[in-house]
Amino acid sequence: LWEILSEYQPRTVEAIQKQIVTHIEYTLARSRFTIDHHSAYMATAYSVRDRLLEYFNDTQQYFNEVFPKRVYYLSIEYLLGRTLANALTSLNISGVYRESLRELGFVLEDLYNQEQDAALGNGGLGRLAACYLDSAAALDLPLWGYGLRYNYGMFTQSIIEEKQSEFPDFWLSRGFPWEIERLDVVYAVNMYGFVRKATPAELEDGYKGKFVWEPDMEVLAVAYDLPIPGYKTNTTLNLRLWQSKPSHDFDLMSFNRGNYTAAIALRQECENITSVLYPDDSTPQGRELRLKQQYFFASASLQDIVRRYRKSGRSLLEFGQYNAIQINDTHPAVAIPELMRILLDEEGLPWGEAWAVCVQTFAYTNHTVLPEALETWPVPVMEKLLPRIMQIIFDINCTFLSCVRKRFPGDESRVERVSIIAEGHTQLVRMAHLGIVGSHAVNAVARLHGEIIQDRLFRDFYEMFPKRFTYVTNGVTPRRWLLECNPYLSHVITDTLGSEDWTKDIEQLCRLKDHATSRKLQQQWLMAKRLAKERLILFLKTTQLKDDPNPPTLDPNAMFVVHIKRIHEYKRQLMNILQVLLRYLRLKDYAELVTGTESIPHVVPRVIIFAGKAAPAYTRAKEIIQLIVSAARLINNDPVTRNSLVVFFVADYNVSKAEILIPAADISEHISTAGMEASGTSNMKFALNGANIIGTYDGANIEIAEEVGKEKLFMFGANAKEVEDVRAAYARGEAETIPTDLDRVISFIESGALLSKEERARGITGAGAYRAICDEMRSGTDYWLVAHDFQSYIKAQAQADRAFANPKAWTENSINLTGGMAHFSSDRSVKEYADRIWKVKPCPVPGQT
Numbered sequence: 080l081w082e083i084l085s086e087y088q089p090r091t092v093e094a095i096q097k098q099i100v101t102h103i104e105y106t107l108a109r110s111r112f113t114i115d116h117h118s119a120y121m122a123t124a125y126s127v128r129d130r131l132l133e134y135f136n137d138t139q140q141y142f143n144e145v146f147p148k149r150v151y152y153l154s155i156e157y158l159l160g161r162t163l164a165n166a167l168t169s170l171n172i173s174g175v176y177r178e179s180l181r182e183l184g185f186v187l188e189d190l191y192n193q194e195q196d197a198a199l200g201n202g203g204l205g206r207l208a209a210c211y212l213d214s215a216a217a218l219d220l221p222l223w224g225y226g227l228r229y230n231y232g233m234f235t236q237s238i239i240e241e242k243q244s245e246f247p248d249f250w251l252s253r254g255f256p257w258e259i260e261r262l263d264v265v266y267a268v269n270m271y272g273f274v275r276k277a278t279p280a281e282l283e284d285g286y287k288g289k290f291v292w293e294p295d296m297e298v299l300a301v302a303y304d305l306p307i308p309g310y311k312t313n314t315t316l317n318l319r320l321w322q323s324k325p326s327h328d329f330d331l332m333s334f335n336r337g338n339y340t341a342a343i344a345l346r347q348e349c350e351n352i353t354s355v356l357y358p359d360d361s362t363p364q365g366r367e368l369r370l371k372q373q374y375f376f377a378s379a380s381l382q383d384i385v386r387r388y389r390k391s392g393r394s395l396l397e398f399g400q401y402n403a404i405q406i407n408d409t410h411p412a413v414a415i416p417e418l419m420r421i422l423l424d425e426e427g428l429p430w431g432e433a434w435a436v437c438v439q440t441f442a443y444t445n446h447t448v449l450p451e452a453l454e455t456w457p458v459p460v461m462e463k464l465l466p467r468i469m470q471i472i473f474d475i476n477c478t479f480l481s482c483v484r485k486r487f488p489g490d491e492s493r494v495e496r497v498s499i500i501a502e503g504h505t506q507l508v509r510m511a512h513l514g515i516v517g518s519h520a521v522n523a524v525a526r527l528h529g530e531i532i533q534d535r536l537f538r539d540f541y542e543m544f545p546k547r548f549t550y551v552t553n554g555v556t557p558r559r560w561l562l563e564c565n566p567y568l569s570h571v572i573t574d575t576l577g578s579e580d581w582t583k584d585i586e587q588l589c590r591l592k593d594h595a596t597s598r599k600l601q602q603q604w605l606m607a608k609r610l611a612k613e614r615l616i617l618f619l620k621t622t623q624l625k626d627d628p629n630p631p632t633l634d635p636n637a638m639f640v641v642h643i644k645r646i647h648e649y650k651r652q653l654m655n656i657l658q659v660l661l662r663y664l665r666l667k668d669y670a671e672l673v674t675g676t677e678s679i680p681h682v683v684p685r686v687i688i689f690a691g692k693a694a695p696a697y698t699r700a701k702e703i704i705q706l707i708v709s710a711a712r713l714i715n716n717d718p719v720t721r722n723s724l725v726v727f728f729v730a731d732y733n734v735s736k737a738e739i740l741i742p743a744a745d746i747s748e749h750i751s752t753a754g755m756e757a758s759g760t761s762n763m764k765f766a767l768n769g770a771n772i773i774g775t776y777d778g779a780n781i782e783i784a785e786e787v788g789k790e791k792l793f794m795f796g797a798n799a800k801e802v803e804d805v806r807a808a809y810a811r812g813e814a815e816t817i818p819t820d821l822d823r824v825i826s827f828i829e830s831g832a833l834l835s836k837e838e839r840a841r842g843i844t845g846a847g848a849y850r851a852i853c854d855e856m857r858s859g860t861d862y863w864l865v866a867h868d869f870q871s872y873i874k875a876q877a878q879a880d881r882a883f884a885n886p887k888a889w890t891e892n893s894i895n896l897t898g899g900m901a902h903f904s905s906d907r908s909v910k911e912y913a914d915r916i917w918k919v920k921p922c923p924v925p926g927q928t
């Protein structure tokens with residue numbers, strides 16, 4: 080059999096061409112004489128997939144033989160982006176495929192653009208999960224990801240009348256060639272109904288638990304597997320995504336009989352569960368369907384994991400020695416009581432032993448300190464949907480609180496603070512508390528974030544379980560975020576270091592610093608940046624500017640400043656656009672003095688790019704987008720400033736757009752109110768690509784500054800401690816007077832300068848849609864400290880202008896930034912998780928690489 084297979088796998092250009100054409104003919108059933116770009120992409124993808132599957136099957140078989148301790152990464156989001164380039168790079172076969180396609184009349188890079196992003200995530204948390212899968216595979220770790228197969232991914236953003244509009248992202252519409260449908264891997268997940276005691280007859284019959292859950296609804300979970308290739312290794316891991324579907328047994332149940340339409344409606348309800356990714360990343364709305372998603376996900380994954388373990392014949396008491404389960408934020412935290420349910424009701428373990436297994440198995444990562452983002456579920460909602468799970472959570476809480484009372488006798492206010500159940504008009508289940516109590520490790524995602532969690536957010540828990548708390552600073556995969564997205568710089572780096580080893584042994588990057596002053600490297604470095612900028616300019620011309628009758632000229636020598644991430648008040652895109660407007664007003668002042676020249680002398684021209692999505696219900700975030708778009712319209716149409724300042728809001732930000740934007744940046748903005756951004760990960764991607772950072776002392780910025788030297792970045796603003804003090808003063812009623820520069824910008828907006836033609840026609844005057852924003856800025860107590868940090872931000876921007884005017888020093892600095900980023904590879908992060916939290920070792924699959 081092996082020989083038959085090895086003959087099937089093409090190694091030569093001719094053989095690859097034959098395979099691609101075969102897929103066009105027999106898999107796509109298209110005529111080989113009418114291949115369009117999309118079918119060429121699909122056929123290429125199927126051909127690459129064939130090769131992936133060989134590694135994939137070998138890997139899974141090897142894991143089953145060796146039976147190492149395994150890790151399961153549970154995340155309700157994976158922001159994967161595109162797969163083709165990634166798979167070709169991992170298998171190290173881009174060259175031969177490029178050649179094969181060229182002879183067939185296609186450019187490989189054109190085919191990349193045929194692929195729709197898989198956007199099964201909101202932002203940082205989902206992209207982190209995707210980076211960690213890439214690193215786990217590269218490091219040969221025995222890890223699987225579990226997730227949900229949403230029919231609709233992250234919404235598509237359009238800008239209509241200067242405002243965000245959302246459209247459904249039906250990403251599967253043209254087919255998704257990378258997944259393997261497993262109609263035979265199916266689990267039933269129960270919902271609704273009631274719980275009763277097991278009868279003596281049932282117990283005699285072999286029922287192991289004390290309680291029986293009589294559900295009112297049964298949903299099936301079907302597995303879809305996505306191979307995750309390891310870079311230059313035989314290991315190919317699995318991301319198993321669940322899709323919901325109705326169960327046939329359930330149709331036949333008595334209460335549906337004779338009511339055909341009700342039965343169909345019920346089937347619809349089942350299919351709904353994995354329909355759509357919830358597009359909020361900050362304020363969970365507490366919808367029942369979301370809880371259904373979470374439980375459906377947790378239950379299917381846990382059943383699968385337990386079944387795999389049971390097949391080995393080992394004792395469930397040793398489950399935690401062979402399985403580590405990482406919970407990505409609290410979204411999958413209901414997995415903890417679900418494992419308890421399986422161990423108690425299905426396996427008949429006593430409570431104490433089951434609980435010990437749980438705590439030994441689970442670990443929980445926290446990703447946010449924003450109080451409004453911490454998930455809670457109303458007890459009545461959970462009781463109705465998951466009666467047995469709710470009961471188990473109450474039991475967990477009861478046991479836990481009696482421990483607390485023993486440790487801190489008489490301290491009832493502490494008991495109330497740490498309880499998994501928040502008391503009140505309606506009781507709430509605090510998912511973070513459940514995560515902490517049910518895990519042996521709780522980790523933050525950067526050092527400052529870890530300190531905040533221990534000192535503030537989860538202080539009471541830290542006092543109880545100091546050893547549980549730790550942090551693992553986030554990282555990003557250098558494969559996607561340098562090697563693939565920036566071929567220009569990658570070539571220069573490989574050339575300078577004399578080998579491509581840095582792509583796998585990231586510490587090699589440090590050696591770049593030895594060459595930072597080399598004239599030759601500096602010139603190559605500048606050229607690489609220029610090529611990336613040209614690529615971005617081409618992208619902008621064919622998208623943004625396609626229908627612009629009078630587009631601004633885009634100068635690759637200008638400073639490209641990029642601010643791309645979810646739109647949120649704490650990320651302070653508002654502060655940036657206000658700064659841009661100030662820059663505009665100052666340019667106008669200056670132009671009045673030096674009339675008659677094409678561009679304004681002694682000014683560093685800037686191209687400023689924003690992108691990001693606002694949660695559909697987040698009004699203020701949407702106002703901020705509108706402000707950016709209208710400011711861009713005003714500025715880009717002003718003949719006086721247009722050669723010195725151009726502003727874009729790039730619609731529908733996603734992973735593949737990030738891959739174009741990040742390599743082209745000279746500077747990126749990471750300017751969150753200190754103490755609010757848990758880590759940030761795009762900061763790492765930018766610096767890895769040699770872009771500088773204008774940033775606050777927040778999240779991973781602090782560690783980046785430490786690693787490269789803070790004098791190399793443009794750091795500014797209040798630190799986390801100062802932010803607390805300022806807020807305390809505001810709370811005492813001590814408002815600040817707003818800085819003159821900010822006052823000027825706000826007055827400009829209030830003068831009606833940003834109103835659109837339509838708004839003017841409708842008789843709107845003044846600040847218009849920006850009334851609330853202006854008022855908040857004038858209050859002198861704005862919660863996100865935009866006014867407080869404004870002046871030091873302007874100073875940091877001016878420093879950047881001065882530094883950019885010296886290309887030699889700028890480029891040397893840029894080389895040192897890339898050279899200092901080894902620590903922020905997700906290879907390093909995942910190694911830390913493996914060593915310190917999961918206690919798993921690599922399990923390299925033997926064979927030829």
Ligand code: 26M
Nearest residue numbers: 203204357359360363446524756757758759760
């Ligand atoms: C919750 C309930 C309902 C719907 C959506 C959610 C939800 C989804 C995503 C809430 C939060 C979500 O993501 C939070 C997030 O992305 N946090 C970011 O995590 C990154 C990786 O650790 C960090 O780098 C960022 O600082 C942090 O903001």
